[in-house]
Amino acid sequence: MLHHTITAKKQTTVLLLHGYGEDSRMWEYFMRGLSDKYQILRIDLPGFGKSKIEDSVSIADMAESVKEVLDKLKISQLVFIGHSMGGYVGLEFAKQYPEILLGLSLFHSHPFADTEEMKKARVISAKLAESGDQTAYVRRLFSILFPEGYSNDKLMEKMVRRAAKYPLAGITNGQLAMGQRADNSAVLTQLNCPVQYIIGTEDKAVPEKARREQVHLAQTADIHILKGFGHMGMFEDSRRTKKIVASFIDFCEYYNNK
Numbered sequence: 001m002l003h004h005t006i007t008a009k010k011q012t013t014v015l016l017l018h019g020y021g022e023d024s025r026m027w028e029y030f031m032r033g034l035s036d037k038y039q040i041l042r043i044d045l046p047g048f049g050k051s052k053i054e055d056s057v058s059i060a061d062m063a064e065s066v067k068e069v070l071d072k073l074k075i076s077q078l079v080f081i082g083h084s085m086g087g088y089v090g091l092e093f094a095k096q097y098p099e100i101l102l103g104l105s106l107f108h109s110h111p112f113a114d115t116e117e118m119k120k121a122r123v124i125s126a127k128l129a130e131s132g133d134q135t136a137y138v139r140r141l142f143s144i145l146f147p148e149g150y151s152n153d154k155l156m157e158k159m160v161r162r163a164a165k166y167p168l169a170g171i172t173n174g175q176l177a178m179g180q181r182a183d184n185s186a187v188l189t190q191l192n193c194p195v196q197y198i199i200g201t202e203d204k205a206v207p208e209k210a211r212r213e214q215v216h217l218a219q220t221a222d223i224h225i226l227k228g229f230g231h232m233g234m235f236e237d238s239r240r241t242k243k244i245v246a247s248f249i250d251f252c253e254y255y256n257n258k
Contacts, residue, residue, distance in 0.1 A: 002043050002065050003050035006073060007031075010039040012102070012253055013075050017042075017066070019084025019108075020174045021141050021163045023049025026083075030234045030242055038249060041078070043069055045089065047170015056173050059085075059181040063092035076100065079252050081245060083107040084205065084231065085174065091184035094191055103252030105196035105245060108203055108231045110210040111217065113183035122179035126172040134171065138163035147202040147230035155235060188217035194255050196222040196248045198241065200229030220255070222248050 005024060014034065016027040024042035031040050045062050047053035057065075066089060070078070079102045082090035087109020094104055114122065129137045139160050146156075163171075188195055195218035199211050215223050224244050226233060233241040 001072065002046065002069055004041060004043045004069050004073075006042075007035040007040045010037065012249060013039040013041055013078040014249055015041045015043065015066070015078050015080050017080070017082045017086030017089060018045065018048065019082075019086050020178065021048075021138055021166075021171070022083070022159070023051075023162065023166075025049065025162065026159075026234070030238055034242065034246060034249075037246075038079075041069075041073070041075070045085070045174075047173055048166055053167060053170045053173060056169075057177065059088050059177050060092045060096075062089045062177070063096060066093055067097060070100070077102050077256075079103040079105070079249050081105040081107055082109055083234065084109050085178055088178060088181050088184075091187055092182070095184060095187045098191055098193070101191070101193045102256050103194045103196065103248060104191065105198065105248055106214070107196075107198045107241075107245075108200060108206060108233060110206050110214045111184045111188055112210050112214070113181060114179050119179040122175045126175040129171045129175070130168065134166075134168060135160060135164040137171070144204050145231040146236065147200070147228060150230065150236060152235070185214070185217055188214070189219070191218065194218075194220045194222055194248070194252055196245075197224065198233055198244060199223070199225045200231060200233060200236075201225060201227050202229060203231045205231040222251065 018026050023044045044051035046057050080090045087106040090104050091111050142159050197215050229236055
């Protein structure tokens with residue numbers, strides 16, 4: 001069972017799912033205020049935070065593990081907010097359990113599979129992690145996730161310290177799992193719940209073509225293109241992105257109760 005935390009019961013449950021090289025603690029500041037109105041569930045994906053990893057797991061496996069947590073907690077519906085790799089897991093979850101979703105937010109994420117070039121780059125990256133200094137590896141990772149000119153050394157060091165303690169198997173598996181994930185663009189065209197896109201114009205982790213093409217797929221879309229943002233909007237401007245997410249959750253409540 002994946003490690004998870006959940007706040008007091010409210011009418012609407014919101015899952016905040018972290019991305020690669022992160023864990024559920026990344027949402028500690030972001031969730032302030034949100035937990036006053038919604039029940040907030042946070043989960044550590046396999047090999048990150050306090051969730052163990054023993055064998056290699058795919059993005060689809062991660063989605064099934066999320067479902068196990070929901071079954072344990074007896075949660076039948078929720079709004080799924082997935083950052084980066086967490087968005088990939090959200091899309092796999094949407095493929096298998098669309099009836100559970102009140103809404104899906106792709107927070108600096110996208111539904112397309114990696115190109116062959118990107119897949120090869122992930123394999124190389126996993127091998128670098130295995131052969132080198134894990135602290136240096138994650139420091140390089142985080143350095144490209146923020147936009148040019150962004151400066152918060154305290155935050156960066158906190159993220160690096162945390163990621164440097166993850167088991168190496170979690171770091172390498174995450175890269176390989178992302179490289180092997182399916183193209184889930186068709187999932188968005190069939191999904192009946194609202195879909196939110198939070199897009200940074202300076203996001204180096206999400207290809208520009210993917211950013212542009214995904215917004216046409218959902219039947220009901222809430223699109224936010226954030227000029228000058230990179231891949232870490234929840235840190236770059238927590239107040240603005242929290243307002244965007246809260247508005248989406250409210251809309252999902254209205255949409256599903258109309």
